[in-house]
Amino acid sequence: MATQLKSADIVIVGLGWTGGILAKELAETGLSIVVLERGGPRDTNPDFMYPTIHDELRYAQRHELMQNVSRETLTFRNNASETALPMRQLGSFLPGEGVGGAGVHWNGVTWRWLPWDHEPLKQTLSRYGKAVIPPDMQLQDWGVAYDELEPYYDKFEYLCGVSGKAGNLRGESIDGGNVFEGPRQRDYPNPPMLQTHAGALFEKAAKSLGYHPFPGPSANMSQAYINPDGVAFGACHYCGYCERFGCEANAKASAHFTVIPLAAGKSNVEIRTNARVMKVNLDTKKTRAESVTYIDAGGREFEQPAGLVVLSAYALGNVHLMLLSGIGKPYNPTSGDGVVGRNYAYQIGSGATVFFDEKTWINPFMGAGALAVNIDDFNTGSFDHAREGFIGGGGISTPSSGGRPIGFHPVPPGTPAWGVEWKRAVVRHYNHTLTVINQGSVMSYRQNYLDLDPAYRDRYGRPLLRMTFDYHANEQKQANFLADICVKIGQEMGAERVARRGSPERYSIVPYQSTHNTGGAAMGADPTTSALNRYCQTWDVSNVFVTGACAFPQNAGKNPTGPIGALAYWTADAIKRYLKNPAPLVPA
């Protein structure tokens, strides 16, 4: 039987970016806070020290810093007519495990999503009318618009020391920044990062095609930085070991050395690591959370009573816990009823690999996770996508995030995958190749959802989460359209050869694509189509709040960490109001 523990005012489940932000912000209330993290403690020293951390096999291939699927995984199928089977090893996406979560091994790309991304339904209706929306697409607004989130985006950018250049300062368009972004009140806290040759080639080509290139917003420090909380960051070394690694220089923003130690230093905050939450226990009416049950490193079970529960695990983990706990009504794709598991979405990738002559030196190993030159000319809100026959768009960029050779040894199409010819092609092209990539948006559909698997269980005896997901024609059109733009940019660079990568025919869980899973617990204004209200409070259980990308009603053509951080601050403010008057913040 579970050991009963002393009640806490607030229990936070998961200690990554959002759990860290919530713990630090809510600590100011003086209430007692218990944070439960399923993985172990981690710190820059000793866990991410040079040169040990510069190990591609251990971290990038064997996933040392990520979720161990031997304990918890999910099942996957492309559609409901198939039998879902377990994801037996990590592939398509890489959730974190341990203090700092996936925010330890991210690249540091820190976007503000475009105003369109926060209200795609409203903007589509006003611009094109209802007829352009495909029948099964569940296009939904967030319930909170960009302008309301702007101060929270700002707060997260300054927390992270984002390097970049404003493109829209209080409505004034600024050349060299992202002219398609929503208006911002002030510039980024740090100047843009240094540019690589790949970035310079992209910028020149994009400009000559009439596009609007700009340096990507990066939470890799272009210079040493002290954030508003007084946390010191080192300057980036451009070492090329960013994504899938921890940073030895504290030059990549991460919760583990910023918000988490600040929270942990408060006497009213207690962090318990290796504390794996099994479920949230509700009262008999399922309208109030009373406690959470967790298992410690030794396998002992504990029940931690709480006045308020914040679910801040990874997007998929939050949805899993809601389904296991009975928080909100599970989504039924046949009837369309229910909300938990609804609006699961991902992203779609396409692009071009650009091969140069031997006089063009790319030096792909010099880079940083978020170092890139981008265009948003074909992103969601920037152009007339309906004219092209689809809703959405994507960000196009040439990243310089580090050409580590197990993962990066490009060869032209038609080259054998092994043998003498392969080896010669690797040597010929390794230092003379770059990529132009599209990170495409994916809207939500009736058929794409998350629920509990009927057959497979995790090590703790719980049903696995089941993912049912595939691409739809709308996204495939978009990915192909943007692949053509990527090819055009590659050709404009003066390449010897440009290899086009078009839309995938089906979604596969095997190759890595992005750790940008969204939805499953969408926020919104309508409790029949969203699991959370606009403050990320669950409609049905008002003392449970949920953070992270599971709240996004659909996916965008941009990395999710910026809006995840902004929403965490937005939710912290809402919870502070809730604590003064514990009730639903929006009447259902």
Place this chain on the structure above:
Amino acid sequence: MADDEVHRRDVLKGLGVTGAVARMVATASPVQEAAAQTAAQPHAHEHPQPAPRAGQSADGYRFFTPAEAAIVVALVDTLIPKDEVGPGGVEAGVPIFIDRELAGAYGRGARMYLDGPFRQGTPQQGYQLPLPFADLYRIGIADLTAWCAKTHGGKTFDQLSAADRITALKTIEAGQAEFAQIPARTFFGVLLQNTMEGYFADPMYGGNRNSAVWKMIGFPGAIGMYVDVIEEYRNKHYEVEPKSIQDLS
């Protein structure tokens, strides 16, 4: 002699002594005991320790049997042959790399979900065999050996000519080889992936010996300090002796 063995084992069993303890009781000398352990057989005096093979690495194989190792060496040599451009997979140490990986946590599937029920899925659902990768190799090599024997007149893969090895692997890669127990392409895919990993990984894992593969492609290895050169070397050849993690430790 066989009768003696059976009799002695029965006696020991009656005393409640079996397995390794039985060997200790039964073997007369420490030398015999060591030989028994090495041969991993219960009767050391019947199975003398194999003589060291010419050219065998001093650090030896931990997972592969000598026969398996010979096949893996031939496979790796076919996937990444030696030529004037740079080192082959074998001289880079890739077979030792694969052996070490399979002998450790990776080979045991420490980060794999291996619960049933098992069924064949779609390509989009990924790996669905009930085998951690060490087992996949053991069975895959046995299947490959049987397939080679059938298609090449009783020969094992390492006994084939270089040209026949290439043809055999192309057949497997194309999904045109029928293995007895597991899909041939699945085994080939994991083998190719591990071969690439060993070839390009830090030398401390046994492959990429002396960072020779990094030298070949111009990758500086674990150094990762470019803030002062990234602009200066735009569109210029940055040539530097690669450094491994041990070089920098």
